[in-house]
Amino acid sequence: MIPVVDRNECTGCGICVDDCPAAAITMDDADIAVIDKDACTDCGICISSCPAEAITEG
Template sequence: MKKVAIISFPSKGTAGETGTWRVKKPVIERQKCVKCMICWLFCPEGTILRKEDDFVEIDYRYCKGCGVCANECPTKAITMVEE
């Protein structure tokens, strides 16, 4: 049987750009990032994007500020800061 991977990408839904719900936002410290993509795997909103240089970037239009990425990052490269 053929296996298919399903990957979701952030897009505008019925709730609009959900980033406006956020109280804290994740900020990535590039020097600490080892490009492991764990944050990308765990983000429940699919708002972490892989850039061409393999670093990650957050789409703040849809990030709800849940903090899962900061919690899972093995090098603590992500910090949640007040908006």
Template sequence: MVVIVDRNLCTGCGQCIDTCPVEALSLGSDDIVVADADSCVDCGQCIDVCPVEALSLD
């Protein structure tokens, strides 16, 4: 599994980036969160803190 970012909902607030224990999330050049599938450990912590529910596991 990997975190999926809904680009239409993500505001680039960074709360998920700060929460990720393995630093698998970063802000892309368009200020939308990008997930590194190779680093993600599917913990779901980022999903829990996203204020706009832009993240999901797939």
């Protein structure tokens, strides 16, 4: 399953954008992380790298 970003928990730090090996995460206009479902390889790295625990398994 592709991970899901809790938009209420994301602080916009951008760490997941840098950590994603597939470059599947970008920040939207509200500075919230968005995962490209087609690019994501479901490696799970972003789930553990998010300091706000805003990314969970989908």
